Amino acid sequence: MNVIYLNHSGFLVETENKVLVFDYYSQGGRFDFFNPQHFIGKDIVFFVSHNHNDHFDARILDWAERVSYVVSDETRLSSDFQGEVLYVKPHEVYQFRGMEIETLLSNDEGVAFVVEADDKMIYHAGDLNWWHWNGESKEFNDEIAKSYQEEIQQIKGRQIDVAFVPADLRLEDKYCWATDYFMQEVGAAAVFPMHFWGRFDVCEMLKEKPYGDKIHNITKENQKFTF
Ligand SMILES: [Zn+2]
Structure with missing residues (x-):
């Protein structure tokens, strides 16, 4: 399979028959990271976590006209939009275009996705993260810990092929807690850090971890990984 890092939490995953684009984001208004013409004959689905x-x-x-959409329920598109859209709520399982799509509840907004497509299992966290802020109250941080752990526990035991997990350095030394917990409880064959606001060095930092051999080292936008 191929994975292309677009920007921020935006990734393109190409399997045998499908192209799945998660949380497309083009910082600064550039819009050249994706072109449907590059994927003739493949079923293209965009996912919007929130x-x-x-x-x-x-x-x-x-x-x-060329792609379909899986969109979190609170992201309502205009009523005259003609495209094919599956709206998803947290804690549901959907069958859509030959995929099984399971949703978790984000502790920020919207959902996280667990998608099975072409026998590959893909986890994309959206903004589900261990949002421990050093300056916040103990109550806030305890609640965040609980909500994050409860969601990750729901997918314990899954054989995840590729996982996209937030590693946000604004959380200072706690930036890695979401990934640490995910890798301890679930794990994945390949992990891509995301939501790092251009701080590519976070990938190198995570590579120092015991699970570092699973971390893919992103160094630039539009970088392609084949594995
Ligand atoms: Zn975000």
Whole structure:
């Protein structure tokens, strides 16, 4: 399979028959990371985990004739939008275009996705993260820990092929807690850090971890990984 890092939490996953694009984001208005013409004969599906503008760029809707959409329920598209859309709520399982799509509840907004396509299992966290902020109250941080752990426990035992997990250095020394816990409880054959606001060095930092051999080292936008 191929994985292309687009920007921020935006990734393209290419399997045998499908192209899955998660949380497309083009920082600075550039819009050249994706072109349906590059994937003739493949079924293209865009996933939108939630409504925030660093996860949802409405210009993806311009490709409605060629692609379909899986969109978190609170991200309502305009009623005259003609494309094929599956709206998803947390804690549900959907069958859509030959895929099984399971959703978790994000502790920020919207959902996280577990998608089985072409016998590959893909986890994309959206904004489900261990949002431990050093300056926050103990109550806040305890609640965040609980909500994150409860969601990850729901997918314990899955054989995840590729996982996209937030590693946000604004959380200072706690940036890695989401990945640490995910790798301890679930694990994945390949892991891509995301939501790192251009701080590519976070990949090198995670490579120092005991699970570091699973971490893919992203160094630039539009970088392609084949494995
Ligand atoms: Zn975000």
